Amino acid sequence: MKKREYIDSVHFYGRIWCILALVVFLMVPTAMCLHFGVWPEAGIVLKGLGSVAILFYPTAVIEVVSYAPLLGAGGTYLSFITGNITNLKMPCALNAMENAKVRANSEEGEVISTIAIATSAIVTTIVIAIFVVIFAFIPSFKDLVSQENSAWSMTFKQVTLTIFGSLAATYFAKHWKIAIFPIAAVSIILIFAGTLPVGTLIFVGVALSLIGAQVMYKMKIVGHDDEKKGTKKADAE
Amino acid sequence: MLSDFKSDRFMLMLVIGVVVFVVAQSLFFLVKALKRGKQLGLSRDSLKNTITSSAVFSIAPAVGIAVTVLVLSVALGYILPWIRLSVIGAIQYEVPAAEAAIEAAGVAGGIGREITDPKTFTTIAWVMTLGSILPLVLIPIFLKKIQKSISGAVNKNAKWADTMSAAAFIGLIAAFLGRGIAGLGAKTEPGAEIYGDGAGVLSLVAIVSSVVYMLLLELINKKLKWKWLEALAMPLSMLLAIVTVFLVAHFLPDVAKIEWRY
Numbered sequence: 001m002k003k004r005e006y007i008d009s010v011h012f013y014g015r016i017w018c019i020l021a022l023v024v025f026l027m028v029p030t031a032m033c034l035h036f037g038v039w040p041e042a043g044i045v046l047k048g049l050g051s052v053a054i055l056f057y058p059t060a061v062i063e064v065v066s067y068a069p070l071l072g073a074g075g076t077y078l079s080f081i082t083g084n085i086t087n088l089k090m091p092c093a094l095n096a097m098e099n100a101k102v103r104a105n106s107e108e109g110e111v112i113s114t115i116a117i118a119t120s121a122i123v124t125t126i127v128i129a130i131f132v133v134i135f136a137f138i139p140s141f142k143d144l145v146s147q148e149n150s151a152w153s154m155t156f157k158q159v160t161l162t163i164f165g166s167l168a169a170t171y172f173a174k175h176w177k178i179a180i181f182p183i184a185a186v187s188i189i190l191i192f193a194g195t196l197p198v199g200t201l202i203f204v205g206v207a208l209s210l211i212g213a214q215v216m217y218k219m220k221i222v223g224h225d226d227e228k229k230g231t232k233k234a235d236a237e
Numbered sequence: 238m239l240s241d242f243k244s245d246r247f248m249l250m251l252v253i254g255v256v257v258f259v260v261a262q263s264l265f266f267l268v269k270a271l272k273r274g275k276q277l278g279l280s281r282d283s284l285k286n287t288i289t290s291s292a293v294f295s296i297a298p299a300v301g302i303a304v305t306v307l308v309l310s311v312a313l314g315y316i317l318p319w320i321r322l323s324v325i326g327a328i329q330y331e332v333p334a335a336e337a338a339i340e341a342a343g344v345a346g347g348i349g350r351e352i353t354d355p356k357t358f359t360t361i362a363w364v365m366t367l368g369s370i371l372p373l374v375l376i377p378i379f380l381k382k383i384q385k386s387i388s389g390a391v392n393k394n395a396k397w398a399d400t401m402s403a404a405a406f407i408g409l410i411a412a413f414l415g416r417g418i419a420g421l422g423a424k425t426e427p428g429a430e431i432y433g434d435g436a437g438v439l440s441l442v443a444i445v446s447s448v449v450y451m452l453l454l455e456l457i458n459k460k461l462k463w464k465w466l467e468a469l470a471m472p473l474s475m476l477l478a479i480v481t482v483f484l485v486a487h488f489l490p491d492v493a494k495i496e497w498r499y
Binding site: 006007009010011013014015017018019020021022024025026028029031032033035036038039040041044045047048049050051052053056057060061063064065066068069070072073074076077078080081082083084085086087088090091092094095096099100103104105107108110111112114115116117118119120121122123124125127128129131132135136142145146148149151152153154155156157158159160161162163164165166167168169170171172173174175178179182183185186187188189190191194195198201202204205206207208209210212213214217222223 | 242244247248251254255256258259260262263264265266267269270271273274277279283284286287288290291292294295296297298299300301302303304306307308310315319320322323324325326327334337338340341342343355356358359360361362363364365366367368369370371372373374375376377379380381383384387388396397398399400401402403404405406407408409410411412413414415416417418419420421430431432433434436439440442443444445446447448450451452455467468471472474475478479482483486487490493494498
């Protein structure tokens, strides 16, 4: 199978799964209404949608544009259907591509990213199911984990940071010249606008990092022969 | 669990259906990618390592997601948050989305108060659903075009594309680390402070320990050339960092609660 044929088939099946997911997702509240024999008032739903959409619709557009180039086609279809992209699927795919020493924009990268995200989605679904059953049937465990300001509760709030700390060790060591500007800029922005939502912050971080890297590339500070290569492909070139 | 309308047998069947859908879709893409990987000549070890590493990597964040289900279960029962966080949902958006939907339904007390009226419950379910489906509409329409333009740019100048791709990853990482260094926590009433969400000792321990563990494991891997460690270095460093954070929070609670941004 040629590269184009494989990618085209990923898009073909990806679209089908996306549309199926949309149907399944809309069927959930519809089935609930049929089962309970009650339907919400359209006015209240629209009013609520107004406040939720302001939060999520701009972020959705930003996420699609920012993540699609990094996750590959298969990875993007899977991630956006199964959710938890920034805190799980994206770092998982990054780690897998780094370990396999493949480039994000190559077909090998596409394949590795898809395998990582699919595995992650299956494991996550199973772990959530196991823990929900434990929470539901062992109330003492539920209390232990959910009590605000307990060691458990404070620790769970740091899980995402430990993921990105580990990723940073790998990426910043290889691309430290690119890393200095965005991390300093984001920290300064947060001093003045500390409650900026994560979605907006990611967009700002990625945009600033791209601008900084573009300037440094033009000045031949990064991306040229003197810089350490991180991938098999680049090495081969 | 099954006596409450929010978690009755019918709701349980709904979540089982959703779980089966997610697993089926993931298996479909997994098999397809594995077949292609073999055709491309990717080694069996490399494919196996990707699966092992991704599986171990996902356990701790998945427990974090399960805890979010728990947080939302007070108001919405277990099933609706379980469905939400298995499809489309994201740990950082579900709580604010539920808060906004509950407020729109006219219920005071937010996610801390149980929803007892099925009509209010279905209103919240609809608001949360319609509020998050946009990516599923955008992706089938635009993804192929986005990917084509990227592929064109990559073919034109591979080195530039590699630099930009690394820069995008770094920007993403910088956003999260920046929050751990200088992000504000949620505002609360005086005397009812919530710890762990603003930049402080604990967030710094999380960042520094995960970086140090990762560098140490990479060093060990370089010296001893343990193949199994290469794939597991990142999930291991993450788990070790989580244990370190827990030990600090458990044995030094007063130090752990120091936050310079709250």
